[in-house]
Amino acid sequence: MLVELLLSALPVALPQEGDDPVGRATIYHLDSIETLNGDALSNASILVRDGIIERIGASLMVPEHAKVVDLRGTGATAMPPLVVSHASFFPSESRGRGRYGQYRAVDAVHPDEESLQELRELGVLFVGVDPPGSGIPGRTSVLRSDSKNFLDDAVVRDLHLKLSIDMSKTAKELLRKALEDGDKAIEKEKKAFVDWEKARKEWKEKQEAKKKAEAEAAKNGKAEDKPATSAQEGKGGNGDKGKNGDGKEEKAPSETFEAPKMDPSLTPIVEWIRKERVAHIWLDSPGEWLHWKEIIGERELAWEVVLYHTTSTNFHEVVEDIAKSGVRVYAPSRISFLPSTRVRNNLPLVLTQAGVKNLVLMPTSPNNVQAVKDWRVGLSDLVREGLDRNAVLKAISIEPAKAIGQEETVAPLTAGGPATFVITDGDPLNPFSEVVYMVASGEVLYDREKDKEN
Amino acid sequence: MTAFTRIVLWACASAALPLFAQPAVAMNAWPQDPPKEEVQQPPVEEVEEAEPEEVQEAEEEAAPKKSAPSPYLAVVGGDVYTVTRGVIAGGTVLCKNNRILKVGQNIQVPEGARVIDAVGMRVYPGLVAVNSRGIIRGNGTEARDSFDPFNLMVDLGLASGLTTVQSSLAIGKLTRGTLEGHLLATADWVNLSLSGSSPSSKRKLRAQMDEAREYLRQLRDAELAQKLGEKDVKMPDEKKAPQEHLGLLTGERMARFNASNAKDLLAICEFLEEYPMKSVIFGGLEAWTYASRLGRVGASVVVTPRQKRWADENLNRESGWSIENARILWEHGVEVVILPSQTSISLGGLAGRDLMNLPMEAAFAIRGGLPQDAALRAVTINAAHILGVADRIGSIEPGKDADLIICNGDLFDYRTFVEWAVVNGREVYDKQRATYFAHIRPRPETEPTTPLETLVEVLDDMDETDSKSQDVDVPEVEPQDG
Numbered sequence: 009m010l011v012e013l014l015l016s017a018l019p020v021a022l023p024q025e026g027d028d029p030v031g032r033a034t035i036y037h038l039d040s041i042e043t044l045n046g047d048a049l050s051n052a053s054i055l056v057r058d059g060i061i062e063r064i065g066a067s068l069m070v071p072e073h074a075k076v077v078d079l080r081g082t083g084a085t086a087m088p089p090l091v092v093s094h095a096s097f098f099p100s101e102s103r104g105r106g107r108y109g110q111y112r113a114v115d116a117v118h119p120d121e122e123s124l125q126e127l128r129e130l131g132v133l134f135v136g137v138d139p140p141g142s143g144i145p146g147r148t149s150v151l152r153s154d155s156k157n158f159l160d161d162a163v164v165r166d167l168h169l170k171l172s173i174d175m176s177k178t179a180k181e182l183l184r185k186a187l188e189d190g191d192k193a194i195e196k197e198k199k200a201f202v203d204w205e206k207a208r209k210e211w212k213e214k215q216e217a218k219k220k221a222e223a224e225a226a227k228n229g230k231a232e233d234k235p236a237t238s239a240q241e242g243k244g245g246n247g248d249k250g251k252n253g254d255g256k257e258e259k260a261p262s263e264t265f266e267a268p269k270m271d272p273s274l275t276p277i278v279e280w281i282r283k284e285r286v287a288h289i290w291l292d293s294p295g296e297w298l299h300w301k302e303i304i305g306e307r308e309l310a311w312e313v314v315l316y317h318t319t320s321t322n323f324h325e326v327v328e329d330i331a332k333s334g335v336r337v338y339a340p341s342r343i344s345f346l347p348s349t350r351v352r353n354n355l356p357l358v359l360t361q362a363g364v365k366n367l368v369l370m371p372t373s374p375n376n377v378q379a380v381k382d383w384r385v386g387l388s389d390l391v392r393e394g395l396d397r398n399a400v401l402k403a404i405s406i407e408p409a410k411a412i413g414q415e416e417t418v419a420p421l422t423a424g425g426p427a428t429f430v431i432t433d434g435d436p437l438n439p440f441s442e443v444v445y446m447v448a449s450g451e452v453l454y455d456r457e458k459d460k461e462n
Numbered sequence: 463m464t465a466f467t468r469i470v471l472w473a474c475a476s477a478a479l480p481l482f483a484q485p486a487v488a489m490n491a492w493p494q495d496p497p498k499e500e501v502q503q504p505p506v507e508e509v510e511e512a513e514p515e516e517v518q519e520a521e522e523e524a525a526p527k528k529s530a531p532s533p534y535l536a537v538v539g540g541d542v543y544t545v546t547r548g549v550i551a552g553g554t555v556l557c558k559n560n561r562i563l564k565v566g567q568n569i570q571v572p573e574g575a576r577v578i579d580a581v582g583m584r585v586y587p588g589l590v591a592v593n594s595r596g597i598i599r600g601n602g603t604e605a606r607d608s609f610d611p612f613n614l615m616v617d618l619g620l621a622s623g624l625t626t627v628q629s630s631l632a633i634g635k636l637t638r639g640t641l642e643g644h645l646l647a648t649a650d651w652v653n654l655s656l657s658g659s660s661p662s663s664k665r666k667l668r669a670q671m672d673e674a675r676e677y678l679r680q681l682r683d684a685e686l687a688q689k690l691g692e693k694d695v696k697m698p699d700e701k702k703a704p705q706e707h708l709g710l711l712t713g714e715r716m717a718r719f720n721a722s723n724a725k726d727l728l729a730i731c732e733f734l735e736e737y738p739m740k741s742v743i744f745g746g747l748e749a750w751t752y753a754s755r756l757g758r759v760g761a762s763v764v765v766t767p768r769q770k771r772w773a774d775e776n777l778n779r780e781s782g783w784s785i786e787n788a789r790i791l792w793e794h795g796v797e798v799v800i801l802p803s804q805t806s807i808s809l810g811g812l813a814g815r816d817l818m819n820l821p822m823e824a825a826f827a828i829r830g831g832l833p834q835d836a837a838l839r840a841v842t843i844n845a846a847h848i849l850g851v852a853d854r855i856g857s858i859e860p861g862k863d864a865d866l867i868i869c870n871g872d873l874f875d876y877r878t879f880v881e882w883a884v885v886n887g888r889e890v891y892d893k894q895r896a897t898y899f900a901h902i903r904p905r906p907e908t909e910p911t912t913p914l915e916t917l918v919e920v921l922d923d924m925d926e927t928d929s930k931s932q933d934v935d936v937p938e939v940e941p942q943d944g
Binding site for chain 2: 175176177180181293294295298299302322325326346347348349351
């Protein structure tokens with residue numbers, strides 16, 4: 009009895025297994041919380057109830073029956089989960105360069121459980137999956153790392169239009185032609201709409217005229233009016249003279265506009281031109297940036313740029329122009345070198361200094377899950393060499409979440425916000441840190457201890 | 463040789479040539495004289511009067527350069543090696559947009575112009591490399607879509623003084639940082655082969671040339687008959703004539719040969735004597751042995767002064783290489799173009815014999831007796847001429863493209879570096895900011911505003927003596943090689 013009283017008086021209660029009432033709370037006691045909404049909190053707790061962060065801060069009262077996860081003293085740090093904006097590492101169909109706008113990633117990519125498990129272990133909740141191929145390979149889809157079947161479980165099946173370019177006439181021609189064809193398709197549709205409207209208007213006028221004539225005929229009851237009515241109908245119709253005049257042979261235009269059929273590979277291009285879809289252009293050199301700008305010219309389109317490069321790059325040559333464009337920029341999390349030198353180049357830092365606002369950091373390669381495993385190594389280098397630590401944390405979690413439309417799930421950790429976070433056993437950017445828990449809407453998706461047991 | 467003798471010889475040579483090829487051959491016959499397009503150019507003052515229109519047209523054509531606060535760029539105070547109009551000591555090259563506006567001394571620099579202080583330096587037109595590899599890619603008009611304006615090779619090319627290179631059919635400028643103005647033209651050579659080809663191929667070539675010539679003869683006769691009022695004159699069918707060969711005979715196109723040994727060069731000379739046309743010969747290692755004949759047929763020769771081949775002692779004539787090759791050819795009126803043995807920019811391999819060392823290759827020709835100004839022509843205007851773009855590049859003249867290099871010494875001195883390069887009126891290279899060269903003998907820092915301010919003050923003082931006109935008198939300069 010005495011022991012029970014003492015235990016209840018303690019601010020930290022032990023978890024009570026088996027008691028799982030609806031609306032039960034869980035409290036996580038942590039050494040640090042990177043809320044990404046102002047300063048980090050030290051020695052603080054997150055109280056979760058019904059998938060929502062009920063309270064967050066230091067010295068929280070533990071509610072009765074709350075499940076308590078006390079990780080203090082282990083370096084435990086919580087932050088919003090990681091989001092990989094672009095991934096091509098899942099098994100997929102093989103496809104070359106071409107216009108494959110009709111395909112979504114879900115149609116061609118087959119996520120494997122092993123990779124998904126690794127993503128969970130690394131604290132990644134969402135992953136943007138790219139369609140295979142280059143040129144206009146198709147549309148991206150979004151997957152949660154606890155998914156089983158991609159097609160059914162995809163959070164978003166049809167997101168961005170992926171585009172890529174290289175410095176060749178063929179590559180540029182592919183994009184130019186797609187835009188030209190898109191313009192033509194839009195024009196064709198516009199013309200069809202105008203024709204339909206005209207046909208509807210004429211049809212309505214004719215019908216009204218007919219009714220009027222019939223009403224007058226009925227009113228006057230004169231047989232000589234009938235020929236005049238027939239002549240009037242013939243005038244307003246499609247030249248179907250000789251018909252019996254009752255309009256039965258004429259087909260009424262449909263009440264709703266039916267757009268002409270479009271080449272499915274062109275559909276997302278047309279949506280892009282209409283600003284209904286965002287395109288992601290993949291570039292691997294500053295020269296390609298110029299070629300891309302030349303292709304789109306003065307068009308106002310919705311697009312974001314993926315600066316995909318290997319160990320060396322001179323993208324810094326065009327950062328001001330990129331910043332001026334105001335687009336969201338995706339960059340690999342690595343210190344690169346100036347070409348043919350060992351001069352170190354922190355491109356993400358240069359981008360932010362140039363004024364890029366919406367920076368998203370990606371693992372160094374989208375093609376290998378190993379790059380996700382090594383992500384923290386690259387990130388720590390970026391911070392060591394000048395990039396703001398808080399900006400890095402945002403650029404791997406809440407910023408990519410916004411980019412793939414998951415900002416309501418992966419958001420700064422605040423009271424009232426979604427209880428979606430990842431807990432590491434140290435600084436999240438320390439390459440040696442490991443993920444202890446990943447929680448999504450209050451539900452534990454990954455528990456290192458349980459995982460080890462399994 | 464006096465000027466009078468030259469004129470007489472020129473007249474004789476012209477008269478002896480078939481009607482259809484006169485312009486082509488006459489142009490190349492006397493490289494000591496300015497080429498045709500230079501001869502036809504009006505005096506400098508007249509060019510300047512015509513210039514504003516040209517510049518305006520260029521402005522309209524050019525895409526707006528939002529980043530450029532002023533359309534002017536002035537290279538001030540350097541010794542200007544114009545190539546075609548001698549050297550202007552302490553001169554100024556004023557560029558507007560992508561063209562050279564004025565060249566000379568005492569030129570007023572418009573306010574706001576970007577000024578390059580070239581005092582103590584030498585200003586040359588950008589060098590022109592034919593047959594390059596690896597700097598620009600693509601073919602013909604496709605080159606623009608394949609051009610990487612941030613490529614390392616572009617940086618190294620500019621650092622080496624190159625501003626225009628030809629690769630395959632494309633003639634492209636090293637427009638670092640932009641695609642605008644990259645593609646200058648498409649090379650329009652007709653490749654002909656007489657060396658190593660079978661007798662039947664040679665017979666076929668001659669038959670095609672004869673066919674083209676016959677067409678032109680029939681055309682001339684028909685046109686003459688029309689002029690004389692004859693009715694029902696039947697015009698020859700142009701479609702049946704071999705078009706490439708027709709272009710060669712009319713002087714619209716240039717023949718390109720590859721030949722190094724004397725035997726092949728002799729075959730080319732015989733061919734050109736029979737079918738006069740504009741021509742360029744790549745290789746030309748033993749060209750010095752047939753220099754006078756090559757001069758008479760008006761062929762241009764692309765040589766590599768350091769390329770060696772030992773003489774064949776079994777032959778009862780001169781053979782093998784000679785360091786005097788370029789000099790001998792030049793003395794016999796052959797237009798000489800210089801090229802290193804490796805026509806790419808090499809980061810390994812035969813260091814010193816690649817396009818980064820084009821001036822050094824020319825320096826070896828100078829060592830063999832080629833005058834320095836002729837060597838400069840060989841890497842600028844002559845190269846531009848065989849590419850058919852001498853009206854745009856290759857010399858510093860008002861109206862031409864603003865492609866300049868500013869060197870910290872004699873171009874042919876092994877210690878010289880390019881300090882700045884300007885392409886289409888844009889500063890595209892500054893050694894002080896170049897990753898690979900900034901640390902080597904950096905030039906002394908100067909206050910960025912001082913040169914312009916000082917210059918404006920000086921010019922204001924000078925203007926007081928001649929305040930009526932702000933136009934600049936470009937001094938009359940005698941061509942050095944005339």
